[in-house]
Amino acid sequence: MEEGLLRVREVSKHFGGVYAVNGVNLDINHGGIYGLVGPNGSGKTTLFNIILGLHKPDQGVIHFKDECINNLAPHQIYELGLVNAFQIPRLFYSLSVLDNMVVAARGQQGDKLFNSLFRRGRWQEQEKGLIEEALDILELVELEQWAFSPAGELSGGQRKLLEVARGLMAKPTLLLLDEPAAGINPVLGKRIFQKLKDFSHNGIVFFIVEHRLEILFEFASWVYVMDKGRIVIAGQPQDIVDDPTFYAVYLGEE
Amino acid sequence: MDPLLYVFDLIVFIGIFGIVSLSLNLEFGFAGLDNFGKVAFFLIGAYTYALLSQIGLPFYLCLIAGGLISAIWGLVISLPALRLRADYLAIAILAFGEILRLIVKSEDWLAGGDWGVTVAPAISLAGASHRVDALINIALVYICLFICFLVVQLLASSPYGRAMRAIREDEVAAEALGKDRSKHKAQALMLGSAMAGLAGGLYAQYLHCVLPGMFMPMITFTVWIMVLLGGPGNNWGVLLGAALVEIFDRGTNIAKDYVALPIDPSNLQYILFGALIIFVLLYRPQGLLKESKIGTKALRLAHNGRRAFKSKGS
Numbered sequence: 001m002e003e004g005l006l007r008v009r010e011v012s013k014h015f016g017g018v019y020a021v022n023g024v025n026l027d028i029n030h031g032g033i034y035g036l037v038g039p040n041g042s043g044k045t046t047l048f049n050i051i052l053g054l055h056k057p058d059q060g061v062i063h064f065k066d067e068c069i070n071n072l073a074p075h076q077i078y079e080l081g082l083v084n085a086f087q088i089p090r091l092f093y094s095l096s097v098l099d100n101m102v103v104a105a106r107g108q109q110g111d112k113l114f115n116s117l118f119r120r121g122r123w124q125e126q127e128k129g130l131i132e133e134a135l136d137i138l139e140l141v142e143l144e145q146w147a148f149s150p151a152g153e154l155s156g157g158q159r160k161l162l163e164v165a166r167g168l169m170a171k172p173t174l175l176l177l178d179e180p181a182a183g184i185n186p187v188l189g190k191r192i193f194q195k196l197k198d199f200s201h202n203g204i205v206f207f208i209v210e211h212r213l214e215i216l217f218e219f220a221s222w223v224y225v226m227d228k229g230r231i232v233i234a235g236q237p238q239d240i241v242d243d244p245t246f247y248a249v250y251l252g253e254e
Numbered sequence: 255m256d257p258l259l260y261v262f263d264l265i266v267f268i269g270i271f272g273i274v275s276l277s278l279n280l281e282f283g284f285a286g287l288d289n290f291g292k293v294a295f296f297l298i299g300a301y302t303y304a305l306l307s308q309i310g311l312p313f314y315l316c317l318i319a320g321g322l323i324s325a326i327w328g329l330v331i332s333l334p335a336l337r338l339r340a341d342y343l344a345i346a347i348l349a350f351g352e353i354l355r356l357i358v359k360s361e362d363w364l365a366g367g368d369w370g371v372t373v374a375p376a377i378s379l380a381g382a383s384h385r386v387d388a389l390i391n392i393a394l395v396y397i398c399l400f401i402c403f404l405v406v407q408l409l410a411s412s413p414y415g416r417a418m419r420a421i422r423e424d425e426v427a428a429e430a431l432g433k434d435r436s437k438h439k440a441q442a443l444m445l446g447s448a449m450a451g452l453a454g455g456l457y458a459q460y461l462h463c464v465l466p467g468m469f470m471p472m473i474t475f476t477v478w479i480m481v482l483l484g485g486p487g488n489n490w491g492v493l494l495g496a497a498l499v500e501i502f503d504r505g506t507n508i509a510k511d512y513v514a515l516p517i518d519p520s521n522l523q524y525i526l527f528g529a530l531i532i533f534v535l536l537y538r539p540q541g542l543l544k545e546s547k548i549g550t551k552a553l554r555l556a557h558n559g560r561r562a563f564k565s566k567g568s
Binding site: 104131170 | 423
């Protein structure tokens with residue numbers, strides 16, 4: 001078997017007659033921050049949704065940790081450690097910020113019906129640890145003082161932060177982030193990336209869609225450029241910046 | 255009629271419908287399932303109780319069987335129904351309830367058709383007065399209510415309950431966060447149906463009969479009023495709702511003997527119920543009591559010792 005955490009091979013998906021994703025190949029290996037950029041409508045989010053199992057690809061295969069995940073349900077893919085933070089936050093707004101975090105933890109003993117009723121000791125101990133972890137992450141994203149407020153009371157930027165924090169809570173192997181810095185002021189956006197970089201030293205691999213190229217290119221180790229459903233360039237940020245195709249794609253020059 | 259007996263009767267009804275309200279609260283309040291066929295599972299429990307007690311099974315086995323068979327039907331219905339969108343799920347289960355009622359109504363061999371069958375009371379002491387009989391019923395119903403309350407309460411404040419509420423809030427996000435939404439919903443429907451079935455058995459033995467006419471769709475809507483009024487997601491709230499709706503129901507029945515109205519007072523009751531739902535949904539959509547928090551021990555500790563937590567963390 002080839003090395004690599006995530007392998008996407010010849011993946012296509014069309015809606016009606018339009019190919020949103022057209023024969024995409026890409027590899028994510030262990031370690032680092034990977035970027036995915038491209039103009040609006042180039043298929044980035046669709047590609048993410050396919051990887052996460054939210055859309056089924058028309059063709060192609062996706063391997064995660066050497067396991068084919070094409071036919072797994074989203075919740076099974078999640079349990080493997082392939083986790084996502086949505087572009088537009090999809091929080092559980094009537095639950096507290098802390099509950100939003102804890103619900104995301106993987107391998108919970110207490111979210112099975114039988115255990116929740118009859119093996120209470122087993123998950124209560126685990127729950128204590130999860131709450132501490134959650135509060136630690138919330139402290140990092142400066143949401144700690146909101147821990148017991150409903151997520152619906154957070155501002156737009158804070159919701160975005162919680163969405164990313166929730167992804168970290170799962171202790172993922174690979175975390176897909178769809179525009180984590182969008183709608184956030186530049187200073188905070190940069191700080192988020194700084195924190196992601198810290199987490200990536202602890203072994204979490206990031207795959208990030210971002211339009212704020214100046215931030216992404218500062219932190220990413222490898223970038224894929226997508227246009228009209230295809231990967232058109234792949235390389236290190238400094239090489240991408242020098243590539244004329246990149247400008248053609250982004251600025252629409254012929 | 256003995257006024258005390260009237261009060262006892264009211265207490266039994268509150269208990270039985272309290273159980274059904276708790277079951278709908280589990281399904282709707284926590285898991286977000288629009289179950290508009292509650293009466294179907296109430297009916298299954300009642301008829302199971304009636305038919306099994308006829309062949310001489312002791313009452314507790316009849317009650318348990320009523321819950322079990324109802325649970326199985328809940329699971330069976332969940333398989334096709336959960337693939338549907340929420341509003342279609344509601345219509346599908348509503349239809350299921352009506353189909354069941356029409357089957358027991360028209361199939362005479364099953365349980366006497368329109369005439370129904372008589373059901374022996376669960377516990378009958380020789381020579382006991384009506385009051386003692388009523389008290390025995392109160393004890394039986396409230397033991398069952400206590401068990402159901404405990405189950406729903408424990409589930410609601412566990413990671414399982416947290417997952418259910420997450421699914422209610424946004425099922426796609428919950429699925430993407432590792433929650434198997436179909437499994438959770440099927441389990442909620444199964445457990446809720448078991449409780450409704452249990453309540454149906456209690457109802458059958460208390461009224462000493464089962465008739466198709468006892469299981470009109472209005473039962474479902476009455477239970478919905480109880481849950482919406484009391485507060486979805488709050489187990490104390492739905493019990494309060496059950497009590498208030500039953501008292502209102504009795505109250506209007508008494509009042510109509512004393513107040514002369516230009517229209518049929520029985521119809522007026524439905525109008526008032528409808529107005530009540532609209533009023534609650536417009537002015538207090540969360541119901542009388544707010545949704546209960548997820549109260550796991552660790553969460554309460556964290557909440558109370560937040561300062562201690564903070565100083566430890568930093």
